[in-house]
Amino acid sequence: MQPAASPSSVRPSRAQKSCAECRRRKQKCIPSAPGTPCNNCVKRWPPVPCIFPPQPAPKGAQHPSQRRVHVFSAKAPKVPVLPSQAVPTPKSIGGVLSSINCLQTTRIEATSRNNELMDFFIGYVSPNLVSIDGRDPPVVFRTLMLPWMLQSPLFPKIALLMASLAQIREMRHRPRNSTEPLLLKSKVLKMMNEAVAGTHDRSDIWRCVIHLVVVEWFWGDDGSMWAHLRGLRDLVASRGGLWALNDPLFQSVLILADYAIACCFERDLCVLEGKKSGAFLLPVPAEYSAYLASPVRAHTKTFTDLEELLVLPPDTAKLLDDIRALTVAIAEAAAQPTTTASRAQIQSTAAFIRERLKATEEKDLEELSSELSDDDRIARIIRLAAVIHTEAVIKLQPLTTIKMNRNVDVKLDRAIKVVASARWKRMPGVFLWIMLVAVAQPTSETIGDFDLGNEEDGRRRWLRRKLGAAAQAVGQEEFGLSIAYLRAFWLVHRWIDREGKQEDEEGEEGEHSERGNPERQE
Known part of the structure; x- marks a missing residue:
């Protein structure tokens, strides 16, 4: 045995x-x-x-x-654990690149600079795209969007470009090679052209193009942004239209970006141009978290009901309710021809709100002192944004052309930066409205790609990035709700532009008829 x-x-x-x-x-x-x-x-x-x-x-x-x-x-x-807003330090060569290069992606040369840029993208750039304070990105982003971006064979090089521009624009970092962004951009465009000419998966290409749009909108050149957006529109049309694409996440991001950029520049939609844009809206849930409430769309609860949740003074909550009523009325009027009487009624409502704001105007225009709490600062900021919003409605002048007295727009921008980003994160719907008002202020023409010496250009880019983060912060909870907010504000823009032109035409007709009437001339 x-x-x-x-x-x-x-x-x-x-x-x-x-x-x-x-x-x-x-x-x-x-x-x-x-x-x-x-x-x-x-x-x-x-x-x-x-x-x-x-x-x-x-x-x-x-x-x-x-x-x-x-x-x-x-x-x-x-996905990699995204740290807080602290800037990551370069790791040993390999690091995150080893994980990315083992995927079916365009291989990235394993240099210390590339490793530093990719670490910076994952640790700083990507969370700040979807989180107002760059901390604790939503689960949807960490489990769906970030893999959706990084698993693209073409995207990693775009991530390097984003990281390089973000370091230069936001951290004032000067790379050893001063032409680094231009070199990365040329490589990305070459890569994209080769992919379009080859047999590459087109669904992956349009994902990359939408990120090129974001790159130019946040850090680059407006002309290139519009060129990429029009190219994306043609690319989508060649595949049978937006709803023919079997990519719900891309559809959501594209519609949101189209409306956000249209609001920023007070222009017609680009990708949805020439179509009934309302038919492309995502469904809005009947119920959603009250902290997402915004003064651009009706909600089951008033802001007076949400004072405690949003930590708002009673008069500020009442002001937001008034702005909501005004915005909802304009959005409804924008869908149909407006009579002279209905236009006058909307303008009188705006004038009533504006008159009430004059009582605190002197105090609101003062520089914010360190003694004020964030709650007091937010109350001032909401009042300043309401001043700009109502002035545009009263005068029927677009926000991008209206001239505000006493630099109200500049003081609004400075006040927004003083409040802690974590405080804005508790009220993303309200913050989105504030950014929509602030970002559409008159700005100078774009100087060129990656210019660093223009303060006005830097101010404008910062507002755009915060607008995008606010829209994504709401969108990560409910994409349909975020798009509905942007569309409502866009309709306000369109109504002001339409009624302003109509009023000018009526004024010209009145002058001509008066000149042609001998009795009036006597």
């Missing part, structure tokens, strides 16, 4: 440690904790099953384990 084999003498068969997807892609599989997908599969987008082959039972085992195939869903992929 042969002795039983001891556990130490049992030699297991050679096990296959790679999952099926990594073997198919001929990648080195990096298993993670037992019972979870490997480190490669959790990053893949679209999600794929992570299937490990059955492991053979050890020889001589008394009770062989059953052969099992473990399939792990990657619907909620793991």
Whole structure:
């Protein structure tokens, strides 16, 4: 009788440690904790099953384990943990690039500068795109949007461009190579042109183009931004239109960007141009978190009801309710021809609100002292934004052309920066309205790509980035709600522009008729 084999003498068969997807892609599989997908599969987008082959039972085992195939869903992929707003320091060469280069992406040269830029993108740029204070990005972003961006074969180089521009614009960082942004931009455009000319997946290309639009809008050149946006419109049209695309996340981001940019410049929509833009809206939930409430759209609760939740003084809450009533009335009027009487009624409502604001105007225009609390500052900022908003309605002049006395617009921008971003994060819907008013103020023409010496240009770019973050902060909760907010404010722009032109035409007709009437001339 042969002795039983001891556990130490049992030699297991050679096990296959790679999952099926990594073997198919001929990648080195990096298993993670037992019972979870490997480190490669959790990053893949679209999600794929992570299937490990059955492991053979050890020889001589008394009770062989059953052969099992473990399939792990990657619907909620793991992504790098995004730190707070602190700027990440460069890591050893490899770092995050090792994880990205093992994917099916355009390979990035493993240099210390590229590693620094990619760390900066993941740690600072990407969370600040969707979070007002750059901290605690929403779960939707961490589990869907960031993998959706990084898993694109073309996107990593765009991420380097974003990081380089953000360091220069926001951190005043001067790279050793002063032409770094231009070199990165030329590489990105070359890469995009090659992809368009080749057999590359077009769905991936339009994801990259929308990010190029964002790059130019936040940090670059307005002319290039419009060129990219028109190119994206043509690309979408060639695929049968927006709703023919089988990419809900891209559709949401594109519609939101189209409305946000149209509000910023007070122009017609670009991608949805020539169509009934309302037909492309995403559904708005009947109920949503009260802290998302905004004065541009009706809500089941008034701001007076939300005083405690949003930490607002009673008079400020009443003001927001008045602004909401005015905005809702204009948005409804914008959908149909407006009579002279209805226009006068809307203007009188705006004038009533404006008259009430004169009581605190002197105090609001003073420089904010350090003794004031953030709650007091926010009350002043809301009043300043209401002054600008109502003036545009009363005078029927677009925000991008109206001339405000005593630099109200500049003082509004400075006041916004004084309040802690974490405080604005508690009321993203209100903050979005404030940014929509502030960002459309008169600005100088774009000087050129990546100019660093113009203070006005820097102020404008900062407002745009905060507007985008506010829209995304609401959108990460409910994309349909964020788009509805932007559309409501855009309708206010369109109504002011339309009625202003109509009033000018009526005035010209009145002058001509008066000149042609001999009795009036006498």
